[in-house]
Amino acid sequence: MERSGEEGRGTRSGRKVLILLGCPEVPVQTSIALYLSFRLRRRGDDVVVAGTGAALQLAKLADPEGHYLSGTMNIDRCIASISEGERDFDLCFAFAHSDAGVTYAGTVSYISDAELYLLLFGRGAEDLAETVEFDCRKLVAKAVHNPAPLKKLIDEVID
């Protein structure tokens, strides 16, 4: 049986990964963020999840014993710490279903050396993808309530 939490983690990879959450108004985000964190931690990555207070509260409430989430931080504090050179990441998965989400991801693409994956979802995912003006790997799914299309894209990029 697959086990979650500390016991389910693989050998530490030393890879530092940022999961950057957008506004939590689209239901799939929280579910996919927990799944993504689980997959990354299982392969041994150190994962930090950054988001608004509401986005983090939704995720933390669903994982009261911290089986899937480890470090969390406020999204603006995260941007500040990268901008100030206090920390950086090897990989970043940024969630965006709106222009604001894309703008945050674009900021990370400029201030961070992390390889950036941009998860574009929601009803307007395809149109939103066309507005992206910075280097990143786009994972695009018209997902609102059904997390399966985004899960499939994540499974394709995480070994």
Place this chain on the structure above:
Amino acid sequence: MSCIDEMKYEVLLSQCSFKEAREYIRAKFKEVVEVPPGYRIFDTFLIGVPPLLVGIDGDDVIIPYTKPCYGTYVMRIAGGDEIEKLRAKKR
């Protein structure tokens, strides 16, 4: 809460896209400075995709201000010491 939320400001454009905010600042203000994403102003780190433009109008600065759940605003705030820091970036 960032310092900008606690300051006196005027909203010139609300809940627009970042690109609309950029074009508004470029079109409406004669003095415009390009800053890097994450530029620190009023103890806030600006969010944006290059070119990230900040306007200067008299004693005020005009900034794009993005919030995850509300989109981007264009705000006018008394510039204080920030104006000289911005002008120094142009030199």
